[in-house]
Amino acid sequence: MTAEAPAAVRSMNLGGAINAGLRAAMERDPKVLLMGEDIGQLGGVFRVTDGLWKDFGDHRVIDTPLAESGIVGTAIGMALRGYTPVVEIQFDGFIFPAFNQITTQLAKLHYRTKGKLSVPVVIRVPFAGGIGAVEHHSESIEALFAHTAGLRVVSPATPQDAYDMIQQAIASPDPVLFLEPKARYWDKGEVDTARVGTQLEAVGGAQAATAEMSRARVAREGKDVTLLAYGPSVRLCLQSAELAAADSVSAEVIDLRSVSPFDMETVLASVKKTGRAVVVHEAPVAFGTGGELAARIGEKAFFHLHAPVMRVGGFHMPYPGSKFEHDYLPSVDRILDAVDRVMAH
Amino acid sequence: MTAEAPAAVRSMNLGGAINAGLRAAMERDPKVLLMGEDIGQLGGVFRVTDGLWKDFGDHRVIDTPLAESGIVGTAIGMALRGYTPVVEIQFDGFIFPAFNQITTQLAKLHYRTKGKLSVPVVIRVPFAGGIGAVEHHSESIEALFAHTAGLRVVSPATPQDAYDMIQQAIASPDPVLFLEPKARYWDKGEVDTARVGTQLEAVGGAQAATAEMSRARVAREGKDVTLLAYGPSVRLCLQSAELAAADSVSAEVIDLRSVSPFDMETVLASVKKTGRAVVVHEAPVAFGTGGELAARIGEKAFFHLHAPVMRVGGFHMPYPGSKFEHDYLPSVDRILDAVDRVMAH
Amino acid sequence: MAGIGPLSEEGLVRLLDHEGRRVEDATYDPYVSHLTMDDLRAFWRDMTLTRAFDLESTSLQRQGELGLWVPALGQEAAQIGSAHATRLPDHIFPSYREHGVLHVKGIDLASIMGMWRGMEHSSWDPTAYGVHTYTLVIGAHAPHAVGYAQAMDWDGLVGSGDPEKDGAVVCYFGDGATSQGDVNEALVFAAVNNAPVVFFIQNNQFAISEPTTRQSKVPLAQRASGVGIPGVRVDGNDVVAVHAVTRWAMEHARSGQGPVVIEALTYRMGAHTTSDDPTRYRTTSDEQYWKDRDPIARLETFLTSADELPEDFKAQVEADGKELARRTRESVKGWQRGPVEQMFDHVYGTPHALVQEEKAWFNRYEASFADQEVAK
Amino acid sequence: MAGIGPLSEEGLVRLLDHEGRRVEDATYDPYVSHLTMDDLRAFWRDMTLTRAFDLESTSLQRQGELGLWVPALGQEAAQIGSAHATRLPDHIFPSYREHGVLHVKGIDLASIMGMWRGMEHSSWDPTAYGVHTYTLVIGAHAPHAVGYAQAMDWDGLVGSGDPEKDGAVVCYFGDGATSQGDVNEALVFAAVNNAPVVFFIQNNQFAISEPTTRQSKVPLAQRASGVGIPGVRVDGNDVVAVHAVTRWAMEHARSGQGPVVIEALTYRMGAHTTSDDPTRYRTTSDEQYWKDRDPIARLETFLTSADELPEDFKAQVEADGKELARRTRESVKGWQRGPVEQMFDHVYGTPHALVQEEKAWFNRYEASFADQEVAK
Numbered sequence A, B: 001m002t003a004e005a006p007a008a009v010r011s012m013n014l015g016g017a018i019n020a021g022l023r024a025a026m027e028r029d030p031k032v033l034l035m036g037e038d039i040g041q042l043g044g045v046f047r048v049t050d051g052l053w054k055d056f057g058d059h060r061v062i063d064t065p066l067a068e069s070g071i072v073g074t075a076i077g078m079a080l081r082g083y084t085p086v087v088e089i090q091f092d093g094f095i096f097p098a099f100n101q102i103t104t105q106l107a108k109l110h111y112r113t114k115g116k117l118s119v120p121v122v123i124r125v126p127f128a129g130g131i132g133a134v135e136h137h138s139e140s141i142e143a144l145f146a147h148t149a150g151l152r153v154v155s156p157a158t159p160q161d162a163y164d165m166i167q168q169a170i171a172s173p174d175p176v177l178f179l180e181p182k183a184r185y186w187d188k189g190e191v192d193t194a195r196v197g198t199q200l201e202a203v204g205g206a207q208a209a210t211a212e213m214s215r216a217r218v219a220r221e222g223k224d225v226t227l228l229a230y231g232p233s234v235r236l237c238l239q240s241a242e243l244a245a246a247d248s249v250s251a252e253v254i255d256l257r258s259v260s261p262f263d264m265e266t267v268l269a270s271v272k273k274t275g276r277a278v279v280v281h282e283a284p285v286a287f288g289t290g291g292e293l294a295a296r297i298g299e300k301a302f303f304h305l306h307a308p309v310m311r312v313g314g315f316h317m318p319y320p321g322s323k324f325e326h327d328y329l330p331s332v333d334r335i336l337d338a339v340d341r342v343m344a345h
Numbered sequence C, D: 001m002a003g004i005g006p007l008s009e010e011g012l013v014r015l016l017d018h019e020g021r022r023v024e025d026a027t028y029d030p031y032v033s034h035l036t037m038d039d040l041r042a043f044w045r046d047m048t049l050t051r052a053f054d055l056e057s058t059s060l061q062r063q064g065e066l067g068l069w070v071p072a073l074g075q076e077a078a079q080i081g082s083a084h085a086t087r088l089p090d091h092i093f094p095s096y097r098e099h100g101v102l103h104v105k106g107i108d109l110a111s112i113m114g115m116w117r118g119m120e121h122s123s124w125d126p127t128a129y130g131v132h133t134y135t136l137v138i139g140a141h142a143p144h145a146v147g148y149a150q151a152m153d154w155d156g157l158v159g160s161g162d163p164e165k166d167g168a169v170v171c172y173f174g175d176g177a178t179s180q181g182d183v184n185e186a187l188v189f190a191a192v193n194n195a196p197v198v199f200f201i202q203n204n205q206f207a208i209s210e211p212t213t214r215q216s217k218v219p220l221a222q223r224a225s226g227v228g229i230p231g232v233r234v235d236g237n238d239v240v241a242v243h244a245v246t247r248w249a250m251e252h253a254r255s256g257q258g259p260v261v262i263e264a265l266t267y268r269m270g271a272h273t274t275s276d277d278p279t280r281y282r283t284t285s286d287e288q289y290w291k292d293r294d295p296i297a298r299l300e301t302f303l304t305s306a307d308e309l310p311e312d313f314k315a316q317v318e319a320d321g322k323e324l325a326r327r328t329r330e331s332v333k334g335w336q337r338g339p340v341e342q343m344f345d346h347v348y349g350t351p352h353a354l355v356q357e358e359k360a361w362f363n364r365y366e367a368s369f370a371d372q373e374v375a376k
């Protein structure tokens, strides 16, 4: 194999990678526009859209009235005329006023019209907890949207994925809920900025991009137990795997990346190998995405399992005051406790 | 044991039992009021509130403006002043405009105020499919609410339960999502109208009622496989059990009655006995309540299971046109197919 | 609009009174001065055909051929008059009762029955006709209309200086819908963005059983003033006045002057849907009062008194109505559902692993019955 | 309000001009004629204490003692003036910035810090003070206020004929909130039910970074006319005018005449919250303009020119402010989170199997560490 051209690798944090990805998408396609509360001059409360208003102007970076249903609803109308609106919901806990628009309109218009209409709206949501915030600013909402067909739900865990996946989400003809692990905005990493552009500019790029965005990634190989996570919990699982290794337990970590759909092929391959699985997410365990994973692993790999699939996540309660979140959220200790339990079999 | 006083048993259909239950609750407590769209003079599009406006008047049976968020939101305000509003959402598919009020306010106010405030609002929703309706009139929404702590989610399957549980829901100090299997409104049954009143008038009645409403019921005993269902799917499971019996498979049917919380004690006792479980619901299987049941059964009864827990339910798609619903919905055939699969082990 | 209720007939723009006499109106006369008797006959024909179709549809539902029917009876003038004030590139966001609008926009009414028969959720190509699909969630389409209108503006289709080229959006909804958050947010977004959209309220006096007085104490057009845009009330049973007001509003929007609210006061002469029973909540004398104000009869009286409705024209329209009804009946009865696995199509625009897996399972499952059949 | 924008200072009700001079107003003078100099000094004291507390809170956040602080700087007149027009059984639904209102209603400001420190989600007993908990979801409390108001009416607390006995509800929200569906639905429900509720908009000119012009092209009080209720614009930096207008509105509501919208035009002198950086979106000259219109200074000038603000009174208020700041600082620093299993409490009002199970698991899990500790 000959040496490849040097990739355009830059060091970025996760929030900056989304910013750069948005910029690249806007440069690539003049129909891509951003809308949301405070995303213009302010650059968003997390500064994820910093600089874009200055460079692309009022018409492509739109500060909207303070009404989430109206934001998503008007974005749908724009999409119907060929635009690709990328909506920012300021915090996870404020997506609910738009629930009707997302669930009954955005998710269903393509199906409703038997494919005659497409609404490629991307909804960016800084989600999950761990930043010491007040109420409604730490919610994990993925299960509430994954249950609704027609939406894709993804969450990047690394700057590279953040950079690639935001562009893939924008390129996808389907509506995408893009969940940004806000506590990881400041995580640093190397980002190859060339690859996704090449993918998207190729014939069938949007399809390929959607498919790639929907695939899981083996973040660490192992053989005794599979840790399944996405978004903010991936880093935690990697740390847990590191510690488990010290205890001679070899944990494989799968970064699911996509919640709807789950990449069950990758999941099942791993679980069939290890015979044990622990699912980790911040959302309450009850009726969460971990239940779906556990059920499907059960259905498809029952006779490979040495132990029940364990779930580590939030409790059945509203997200508590931030002084409690350390205890509320899944932790390395709780993950290792679950690993111990599955390893006992 | 001496003979008990003859119970006040009447024959009713499920819709009529809710009507009678609402009437009894309104007679018992002058603070109970009904609100919703077209529930007054019209008696609701399913006539579930028929006659109540005439007998209780404008102030207790309130036709509201056409705005679900406003309906639930104002109901919360009334509850804060000591009223017990029973809200009707006209159809399952129209609850989403109220999603924010239900999820961020109704569910959380008690927790938010450390118990200082209570909002005992009951939200009645004719839910699920099978009536040949147009879009948005056949949705199964339970998973979208069960994931949120602070709400109770229940669904009666028989006229007796409809009569009892609506009154227990109204008596409960917690907000309750009361899911009425609309395709079963016309199912007939005998209803003892005396028992629940006695329960509610006793000391600690509200607590006892809430607890009872949250318990599952063994609807049919069996020993080879457990069929788990609630609301509209219970009748289907009983029919399936009947047919399975002809095939020498003894199926136990559990009518869960409550989705949040699930009565895991009853579920686990049954599954530990049979070693096999099939969950049936109309909602899409993916990220549905069956996943939660399967996961929890896995966690708690793994080594009792002869086969993976199977799920029978809707597919990952919007509820299709009514000409397709017969194929979309779980059927006796699909349940028996799942029973065959678990019995193969 | 000060001091009057939401059902008041005071101060409505009216160009034909309810006895079919022409009333002068300095403001709106210019917007109908171009209309010829041929145009008016065409309006009458459209209203009459819409009604023939509508009555046939109700009877098809009664015969079990449709799951549901939503009649537009009595609202023909509001729909035909306004729709005739639009043309491409205008785009229309209907609610679910605007059969008359569809007809004017060239959608063959016989072809829209798939959704009411339960075979599909929408029936025509929105792009081809400039008419979005029906939306059953009350008010949910209102913000779509606003976003679409903003985008038309960005695309250079508004206020270009060439009035023939410019376009705007019309968004239809009912009196009940005015209470929804989405409709109010749409007004806010439209006003602040100066979006070229005309909100056309058909105040048919009922949201199912609830009279408009349950939604408002004041005329619904007044909602416009809350966000600082013009609002006009028009006699919704006067097709000429509706046309005039809508033309004015469309020119306003197309030329870049921003959104407008029109409230057309009309009356739902039929049931809300075929599932409804209006005898439970309204009086026959009320119904009779509005029967006497039937929008079709009004134009008919005007044309007849002007000796402009020849018998042969009437006979032809009647025959056309029968033919439309016949075609509708036949196409409905003939239409079979597609193959069952069709229900798995178009959930996504690109392959989705779960849908693929479930579809594959379903096909295997279905095939297993076929195998059993064969085995027997 | 015709033809003016949402930030216009034209036509505001004003009883003290920005140089602290009394302006006459035939309509609203009667609503302040009862005020004595003692009352005005009390207003000034409340504003001054609120500000002292507010500044201390910001510095506590800077020191890491609070997770977040939401300053009310500049909005003291709007809050103190309006709150003084309420008394039990009136009930208040604040947004999240109404610290001045809380203070007037007798809630010890030092005691409200638990929620900003992350120990809890709300801090006072709503029933005891007639002040609902803060609501962080913009606009979500507006329908609560309306429902509460309707229920007050049913309870015989409105229009009883005895004005001393009657009550009403005040619902506070910001300029940004006026765009939310919930706020608009609340207006609809209030209007149609004639609910005794005063919607009090603090137009502080910003929703975080967005100026009010992103929410509306017209004054926000005009939203009232959309649903046919009275709307009044008042100079929100004039505590006397705010008091007058709110008194009028409360009497209107309490006597059964229905809802009112008040828009108090003020200016958020500080950041949106301690997480915000206003230098990114507004100019210092704008800030200076409004600094010159500081509501506290305005009343101070008036009182001083009338020779009604004795030095010893000022000194005492200053000392009280320092004391409040000190108490706040100490109570914040001293306040420890409750035991961790507290987080499982009050999810439901009656036992819920899942919560019980998870709590039991958690306690066992926690205990296992204690065991390990012991084992070591």
Ligand SMILES: Cc1ncc(C[n+]2csc(CCOP(=O)(O)OP(=O)(O)O)c2C)c(N)n1
Pocket (backbone or CB within 6 Å): B037, B066, B068, B090, B094, B097, C097, C136, C137, C138, C173, C174, C175, C176, C177, C178, C204, C206, C207, C208, C268, C272
């Ligand atoms: C969000 C929502 N809530 C409730 C319904 C049920 N529903 C269907 S039509 C209708 C009344 C609509 O009244 P209006 O807006 O006046 O329109 P009309 O039917 O009179 O044309 C209702 C309540 C719905 N479709 N959507």
Ligand SMILES: Cc1ncc(C[n+]2csc(CCOP(=O)(O)OP(=O)(O)O)c2C)c(N)n1
Pocket (backbone or CB within 6 Å): A037, A066, A068, A090, A094, A097, D097, D136, D137, D138, D173, D174, D175, D176, D177, D178, D204, D206, D207, D208, D268, D272
């Ligand atoms: C539904 C919702 N969306 C977004 C937010 C985030 N947010 C918090 S405050 C705020 C601005 C509110 O502006 P305004 O209503 O004018 O009140 P102010 O903060 O100026 O007092 C925003 C967007 C929220 N809290 N709730």
Ligand SMILES: [Mg+2]
Pocket (backbone or CB within 6 Å): C174, C175, C176, C202, C203, C204, C205, C206, C207, C208
């Ligand atoms: Mg109507």
Ligand SMILES: [Mg+2]
Pocket (backbone or CB within 6 Å): D174, D175, D176, D202, D203, D204, D205, D206, D207, D208
């Ligand atoms: Mg503001």
